[in-house]
Amino acid sequence: MGLDFRYTCPEIDRNITYARDTIYSFIKDFVDTIKNLDEEDDENFIVSEAADDLYEDIESLFEDVRSLNEEIRRAADEQIDSLEIEKEDLQTRVEELDEEISELEYKLEHEEHE
Numbered sequence: 001m002g003l004d005f006r007y008t009c010p011e012i013d014r015n016i017t018y019a020r021d022t023i024y025s026f027i028k029d030f031v032d033t034i035k036n037l038d039e040e041d042d043e044n045f046i047v048s049e050a051a052d053d054l055y056e057d058i059e060s061l062f063e064d065v066r067s068l069n070e071e072i073r074r075a076a077d078e079q080i081d082s083l084e085i086e087k088e089d090l091q092t093r094v095e096e097l098d099e100e101i102s103e104l105e106y107k108l109e110h111e112e113h114e
Contacts, residue, residue, distance in 0.1 A: 005075045008068060015061045022057045026050075 030050050037046070 019058050026054050
């Protein structure tokens with residue numbers, strides 16, 4: 001028995017592909033920017049801006065994964081709760097059946113002595 005949840009690999013694969021394509025395009029553009037730098041350009045500023053731009057481009061991917069993780073956890077919690085309730089119901093039923101067995105054994109025992 002496993003977690004009853006949709007197949008998530010296609011969603012994750014789409015995000016991986018998007019990230020790979022975004023990073024590739026970003027690096028290509030960044031290399032062009034670096035080639036065109038003048039001596040008076042502030043390299044640290046340019047790198048910092050580029051890093052911020054890249055993060056903005058892929059931040060939603062991390063949020064998508066976070067949302068998917070929350071959905072999986074919620075589904076797991078709901079299924080665990082349901083199974084715990086079912087377990088308690090079954091334990092109660094076992095106790096009831098044990099009592100019935102004891103009562104039947106008692107009746108059998110007393111009927112044999114009559």
